[in-house]
Amino acid sequence: MPFKSIYEMTNKAIAIELANRIEQLRLEQNISQKSIANEIGITDRSYRNFKKGQATLETVIGILRVLGRLENLNNFIPEEPISPLALLETKSKLRARASKQASDNDKTNDKEEW
Secondary structure, three states: OOHHHHOOOOHHHHHHHHHHHHHHHHHHOOOOHHHHHHHHOOOHHHHHHHHOOOOOHHHHHHHHHHOOOOOHHHHHOOOOOOOHHHHHHHHHHOOOOOOOOOOHHHHHHHHHHO
16 A cells, blocks of 8 residues: 555545455464454454454454564554653653642631631
């Protein structure tokens, strides 16, 4: 799937394309759909829904786990490194201390004023 054409595809078409690619991995390993479904605890129907691009993310992760291809998730959405400047800004905004808790006395005094 060329990068440019992916934006021309519908969400459903992209989901089906991803399912087709995962199906190819399954076929290359000669693992049955039923054995994958049993291993991750889904029904045969849920597996068929996966092939139609109608699976939950949890199901997709389970299938990739059975196929030993979880590392493909890093290619799917790689972790973005934080720039050193953004890290410095974040550190300066981090709280160093908790705020003072109101004592029970303070709470009862507030009620009396009402």
